[in-house]
Amino acid sequence: MDSIIVTGGTPLKGRIQIAGAKNAALTLMPVTLLSEEPLTLTNAPRLSDIKTMSSLLGSLGTEVTSMQGGKVIALSSHGLTSTHADYEIVRKMRASNLVLGPLLAREGQAEVSLPGGCAIGARPMDLHISALEALGAEIELRDGYLHAVARKGLRGAVIKFRFASVGATENALMAATLAKGTTVIENAAREPEIVDLASCLRKMGAQIDGDGTSRIEIQGVDRLGGATHQVVTDRIELGTYMLAPVIAGGEVECIGGRMSLVQAFADKLQAAGVTIEETADGLKVRRNGDRPRAVDVTTEPFPGFPTDLQAQMMAMLCTAEGTSVLEEKIFENRFMHAPELVRMGANIEVHGGVATVHGVKRLKGAPVMATDLRASVSLILAGLAAEGQTRVNRVYHLDRGYEHVEEKLGAVGAKIERVKEQ
Numbered sequence: 047m048d049s050i051i052v053t054g055g056t057p058l059k060g061r062i063q064i065a066g067a068k069n070a071a072l073t074l075m076p077v078t079l080l081s082e083e084p085l086t087l088t089n090a091p092r093l094s095d096i097k098t099m100s101s102l103l104g105s106l107g108t109e110v111t112s113m114q115g116g117k118v119i120a121l122s123s124h125g126l127t128s129t130h131a132d133y134e135i136v137r138k139m140r141a142s143n144l145v146l147g148p149l150l151a152r153e154g155q156a157e158v159s160l161p162g163g164c165a166i167g168a169r170p171m172d173l174h175i176s177a178l179e180a181l182g183a184e185i186e187l188r189d190g191y192l193h194a195v196a197r198k199g200l201r202g203a204v205i206k207f208r209f210a211s212v213g214a215t216e217n218a219l220m221a222a223t224l225a226k227g228t229t230v231i232e233n234a235a236r237e238p239e240i241v242d243l244a245s246c247l248r249k250m251g252a253q254i255d256g257d258g259t260s261r262i263e264i265q266g267v268d269r270l271g272g273a274t275h276q277v278v279t280d281r282i283e284l285g286t287y288m289l290a291p292v293i294a295g296g297e298v299e300c301i302g303g304r305m306s307l308v309q310a311f312a313d314k315l316q317a318a319g320v321t322i323e324e325t326a327d328g329l330k331v332r333r334n335g336d337r338p339r340a341v342d343v344t345t346e347p348f349p350g351f352p353t354d355l356q357a358q359m360m361a362m363l364c365t366a367e368g369t370s371v372l373e374e375k376i377f378e379n380r381f382m383h384a385p386e387l388v389r390m391g392a393n394i395e396v397h398g399g400v401a402t403v404h405g406v407k408r409l410k411g412a413p414v415m416a417t418d419l420r421a422s423v424s425l426i427l428a429g430l431a432a433e434g435q436t437r438v439n440r441v442y443h444l445d446r447g448y449e450h451v452e453e454k455l456g457a458v459g460a461k462i463e464r465v466k467e468q
């Protein structure tokens with residue numbers, strides 16, 4: 047396994063190209079299962095999670111061809127050979143559960159392993175299950191697998207979520223495109239990745255209204271065709287690199303970035319004293335003064351502050367002037383980066399879902415351990431501002447969601463290298 051070594055103290059200058067969104071690509075890839083016609087995704091990110099989804103789809107009989115070094119993925123599911131999503135793949139990546147809705151809609155059955163808990167929380171699937179049951183599926187848990195059948199096909203229904211789950215909205219939306227009649231999803235997730243999914247499905251012939259709002263209406267169709275679709279910009283990668291010059295000093299232009307993707311996050315950066323300029327190519331970010339100011343943050347579903355930027359924001363607030371309070375409302379256990387940041391000299395107290403960060407002048411480099419994807423990158427960001435060397439171990443988490451992080455940060459002047467773990 048690799049480690050990343052960051053030597054702090056160098057201000058950054060230059061441009062960083064933001065990739066296509068991991069979480070959009072991971073829901074767009076299973077869309078192939080809904081149609082016999084080819085689906086081509088452009089602007090795909092080059093990540094290990096994408097390889098995992100490719101293996102899963104391959105195991106179901108989808109032909110997956112990676113082109114242009116992985117930026118283009120061609121998918122064809124004209125002849126599916128299996129409806130079984132195996133534990134060995136699902137346990138590596140929870141997003142594997144996104145094959146459930148499409149398999150059920152196209153094949154009338156699916157056996158998908160329950161993913162189990164993960165580092166950031168228990169993450170149950172009850173909302174996915176109740177949505178598909180509302181569409182007429184019968185679902186049973188046996189031997190750790192969800193066995194779902196819809197012998198007479200799915201039929202439209204009203205689905206009301208008690209919480210606006212991203213994955214459950216995606217599974218319900220994909221399944222409803224081939225259900226008989228009208229489906230209404232109430233309290234639907236509004237994330238840009240849902241809008242991207244709906245726009246791809248529409249290109250294939252699906253009839254969907256209201257994506258991007260809490261009420262999505264779908265008129266089922268008999269079949270879907272093929273499409274070519276460009277994956278939306280990764281708003282989490284964007285936010286991560288927007289924080290780099292705030293932490294290290296300097297100025298970075300994030301190419302492909304748009305304010306509408308990160309408005310709630312950008313509002314907090316501006317409140318912390320950061321300048322964000324919209325340019326022809328993206329967003330240019332500059333810290334004003336020596337240290338940003340403390341701000342309070344509460345994570346919420348989109349359009350609120352994203353949980354996937356909470357760890358990176360905490361890394362920034364460690365050296366802000368004043369005390370910040372961060373409240374995590376989406377996952378019950380998403381502060382594992384806090385004790386690692388404390389090893390670097392940060393002053394953080396965690397009580398349940400609330401972390402209080404008392405800003406210090408400087409962090410100090412240390413060996414630290416990455417426990418999940420966003421935690422890993424938060425430690426790299428912290429390392430940019432720390433005195434001396436920070437060694438982030440177990441970076442396989444990082445490669446799940448950030449392509450070539452050392453090249454992207456290295457190109458704007460960061461002292462960062464990847465080494466083999468000792």
Ligand code: EPU
Nearest residue numbers: 069141169170171172173174211212213214354376377419
């Ligand atoms: N939840 C339930 N029951 C369900 C589904 C979800 O209780 O049936 C709970 C979860 O346990 C969690 C909350 O609802 O506490 C939010 O979960 P959601 O379903 O919205 O999240 P997800 O679809 O599993 C996606 C992203 C996550 C991101 C969340 C929230 C993908 C592949 N993953 O997960 O991304 O944090 O939405 O925005 O789209 C990441 O990229 O690092 C990551 C974890």
